[in-house]
Amino acid sequence: MVSNNIFLVELKSEVSEESRAIDKTLGNLSKSFVLMRKKNKLPAEKYSQEFELEYGKATLEVHKDSITPKEKILIIDDLIATGGTAEAGAKLVEKSDGVVAGFLFVINLFDLGGKKLLENKGYKTFSLMDFPGH
Numbered sequence: 001m002v003s004n005n006i007f008l009v010e011l012k013s014e015v016s017e018e019s020r021a022i023d024k025t026l027g028n029l030s031k032s033f034v035l036m037r038k039k040n041k042l043p044a045e046k047y048s049q050e051f052e053l054e055y056g057k058a059t060l061e062v063h064k065d066s067i068t069p070k071e072k073i074l075i076i077d078d079l080i081a082t083g084g085t086a087e088a089g090a091k092l093v094e095k096s097d098g099v100v101a102g103f104l105f106v107i108n109l110f111d112l113g114g115k116k117l118l119e120n121k122g123y124k125t126f127s128l129m130d131f132p133g134h
Contacts, residue, residue, distance in 0.1 A: 034066040034073070036089055047095045051088035054081070060088040067096035080105040080125075081133055083114025090123065102126065109133030 039048065039059035046061040067073060075089045080103070090100045102124035108115045112133040115125050 034062065036060050036062045036092060047092050049088040049091045049095070051084040053084055058085075058088075060085065060092060062092045062096065064096070067093060067098040069097040071098045072101040073098045074101050074104060076104045078106045079109065080107070080114040080118075080127065081109045081112045083117040086114060086118055087121075090118075090121075107131060 035042075037060070039061055042061050042063055045064045047064055048059050048061045050057055050059045073093045075086065075093065077086060077089075080086055086103055086105075090103075093100050100123055103115075103118055103126070105115070105125070105127040106129065108125075108127035108130045110116075110130045110132065115127060118125050
């Protein structure tokens with residue numbers, strides 16, 4: 001099922017959670033690219049955010065100098081399930097004094113509630129496809 005929701009915002013940067021080639025796909029946006037990675041994958045000084053997974057805990061990190069104050073950030077990921085990774089990404093943007101402009105997901109596993117969790121917190125979300133997660 002293809003989603004019919006969309007939002008427009010003026011962006012300076014986009015952020016990708018992990019390295020699943022989304023940066024190459026979105027390179028045509030002519031925006032800077034900020035990478036968020038799992039714990040201990042980034043070399044410089046960083047902010048960290050622990051979060052819950054369905055099967056345990058994990059930590060997401062971003063370089064401290066990647067996001068400037070009040071910079072509008074679009075967070076991009078291939079999949080949203082329960083929303084833990086996405087919410088951790090939003091917290092990292094906000095720790096960096098940036099502003100979460102919204103989220104873009106390729107796939108939304110709608111019955112796992114992650115997209116709804118973000119929307120209930122006031123974030124804008126967009127997904128290309130919606131599928132059941134069970």
